[in-house]
Amino acid sequence: MADEMLVEWNDWEADAFATARANDAPILLSITASWCRPCDEMDAETYADPRIAAAIGDDFVPVRVDADRHPRVRDRYNSGGFPSTVVLTPDGEVIAGAGYLDSDGMRQVLTRVRERWDEDGRDAGRIPRALETTDTPAGALESTIVSQMMGALQTAADDRAGGWGDAPKFPYPAALEFALKRDIDQARRAFDAVGTNLLDDYDGGFYRFATERDWSGLQHEKLLDENAALVRAFANAYLHTGEDSYRTIAERGIEYLTTTLWRPQAETTDGAVNGTRDETAGAFAGSQAPGDPAQYVQDATGRERADDPPVDETIYTGKNALAIDALLTYAAYTDDERATRYADRALQTIRTSGVTDGVVDHVIDDTAGTGPTCTLVDQTRVLRALVTARSVVGTDTVADAQAVADETIARLRDGDSFVDGPTEGPGLLSRPLRPLSVTAEFADALLDLALLTGEDRYRTIGRSALEAFAGASDRLGVGAAAYGTAVARYLDEPLVIRVGTDPGSDLHRAAMRIADHEKLVVPNATDVDPDTAVVSRGTNTAEPATDPESLGTRVTAVLDGDGSD
Template sequence: MSDSEGPIEWRSWEEGLAEARKHGTPVVLFLSATWCEECRRMEETTLSTPQIRANLREFVPIKVDADRRPRIRDRYTVGGFPSTVFCTPEGEVITGTTALGIEGLRSVLERVREVFEEREQPGRIPRSLRETEAPAGELDSGIERRMAGQLEASFDEQYGGWGEPPKFPLPRTIEFALKRDRNGARRTLEAVRTHLHDDYEGGFFRYAANRDWSDIAHEKLADGNAALLRTYSNAYLATGEEAYRETAARTVEYLTTTLWTGEAVAASQAPGPDDSYGAPEDRTDPPVDGTVYAGTNALAVDALLTYYAYTDEGDARRFAERALAHLDGLIDGGSVAHHAGGERDVLSDQARTLGALTTAREVLGDEDALASARSVADHTIETLRAEDGRFRDGPSEGAGLLTDPLYPLDATAELADGLVDLAVLTGEDRYREVARDALAAFAGASDRMGPQLAGYGTAVSRLLGGPLAIRVGAPAGSDLHRAALRIADHEAIVVPGAACEGAVASVGERESDPASSPAELERAVGELFDADSP
């Protein structure tokens, strides 16, 4: 049987680049995801034809799961999934595109082969990897104001949401707006719930292609659902509206049934057949990718404990504790594995795990979680921090462009948030200073950040202006601790079992008198902020 008659012999990233360098052969990288319907169709149609397989004989074919290899994803994705990327043997990019039909791919393969043979076009390094200078600037309250102004300017007054289509739910942007543009946040929460929430099976779909939230992409990703669980829980805290709590409860159910592996939360659920979103009786159960990712489960732990803190719903706590136990098994000396046996020290995993552990200390009073949080933070600072204060997305090693540093702003903002929490929980200002340096490294670009990066504004605000911290002398689970968790500020930090009488609230240098009851605590917090009002 000839090469063109058998299936494509996909190589792994490392194996494929080594082979390409050995033979001086160009690479075709097929970057896909288990939940991606376009990826599946391209594999079953375009990539299964004999003529395409024959053309691929002059390339080294590499297939990478974008969820399993996030650092490859972030360097090589071209406009979405699938990404079909053509590279030099060294892993530099020649060109790339998304899904292609048979003739389209044949044409590109022929042109790339000609270009490579004639060396007309050397490989290139993406701009995000070539910009090595940090856009540093001063951190001040103007950053938060500018971010709020950008949200106001980009808000869709007719349909809700921010920015141009496609419309993603942007959970952290909604949380930023809950304190700074309540109307925009509520209108977007309603649009997301109306259009992206699956009322029958539960969970949220990934995004809508059109401005009016139509043309839904029906895949469901666990990290997106976990983030929205936290957002709707925080909306319930901020407004007291039962509809937000009900949406959060349905999302808890989805994460802990459909996506539950028995010990943690699975990665994603693929979309069903195109005709399966009509009448409920016509539905089929789309497949679930059972891979357990550290960052995804850290988000789930954070969200489940946040929901539990506001509702006392015991099931949410129990599932959070089980996922936290699995997450603990992925941590070794502060180094977090992306999944069992996977790569380590991915910045987003480190940042989200830190957030889950600090939340476990706040909500459950878990001292072991606090010790792990210190370990994760210290390891991240030691291994991923650059001289200018920024954090790399992972180790500076690997094949292809993995050796080129990438400094992701969104993960940096998540890490800074966790470090601010850790500084309050431990009393160690060094964590706050690391967060300050990391955020300042991007401050010069704050006027150019779109609404999807509002989490940066939240992190800067919490660093400079507070956050509200409530230290409770009573243990976790006491009436005073539960009341502290339900103070209507989702950016606050609660420290149970603190060395104080009653509960003491503080913002920066200002501190309330001790409160001995939930009612006194609520008054004390109100007076603290009233004193700061003009």
């Protein structure tokens, strides 16, 4: 369908904005995604209309952006979904925004924008509210933040259809995990709704969302990061409940990741990625587009005969890191060898090809050279994967984790909060955006890094980042559950189990299976005696345990406040 387009698209780069300034013309920005069916339909219908293409070519500078490849552009200009159709001034300010437009709708928008441009020129644009100020709603970290988040989930809970909110229905994996420790009944209802409605029973993996409150109107695209987040959530649900149904759902997600999305790394003896396939390395592809809607109502035979929907082969470093975290989390509770093996392979790939001196590339082997580097979300996900690898399989990743954390702090910390990436680039990329949920996830990972290394500076920086948003805690909704989790861990102190044995020992396996997914387990800990485990929470520390049974007793004592200070 793309080859039917008549619009001559420019890439998101300074030259396009320079052309717009030189021609005194607005920019027509189209944000699409490889997995977006409406994007393909708009290409085939609207942009293939010769009159529309001519109008755009005569009066606008057209720019096309892939939402996955350019997350910072997406987050500043997303107009409620994809495709996003946004008209900008040559300075990147927003004149108008819409989603999918047919030919008539596009014609009306172009006409109105031309009239407004002729009348107001560059004064027609505006800066989105999130980019207008550099201030954050700072406050103190208090337990009320956690209770307010719990209240937000309870208010949004759908007791009839399950999950949160009315329509559309999204799975909210961070909310699922937050509720696990704080309202297990609500968590179960939400997990059951997500597993029943979004899991693809045939091919495995999770669909992105449903358009209707009753979970009908499924959107069949599957994204790597969203699948990974749900695999981890269901693995944690299995840890807390012991129910095999949750383990099975997580396993079906892993089957999808390790088959449909897995890409063996191709390399030659000199390491160049252009030769024969090396089955010992590899990574996960970014997404899979939805197939023909008719195939999803067919029986197994019909699904088998249908063509597989196309997969976007792009290897995103941060999304792979989230998959590594999910696979290792599942392996920690199940001893699943496949999950461990694929996590190790992907970890090798991102450590050797996706991270340089603590700076994460958004895209691995980015031949186009257009992907960003050092975005907060990528740095955060890689940091978390490195910490999880140290905890679950004992991989020597602490130095790399510190390098990623230190570069993130040096490059992206602005005051007490963090910006989403380097404040440079065309349009409004030079304006800082301070994402709450990603900041919370980074602060959460910093806390674990502080516990691993004994360096309290990571804890101090993480706490300050959370405090930068604490003044708005009463206004946060379900989508900010990661903030509630991070605040709770900073206030209550996570359970820490230091084990003086190798990963996979009975003592280490027992520690990993303690029903608290927010704990930190450290195998091969040098500060405890061999063949023992020491449980602590803050300054409260129990006597060493020597076997799984005594470990459980020590955990209970520490949680009850009966340890020795």
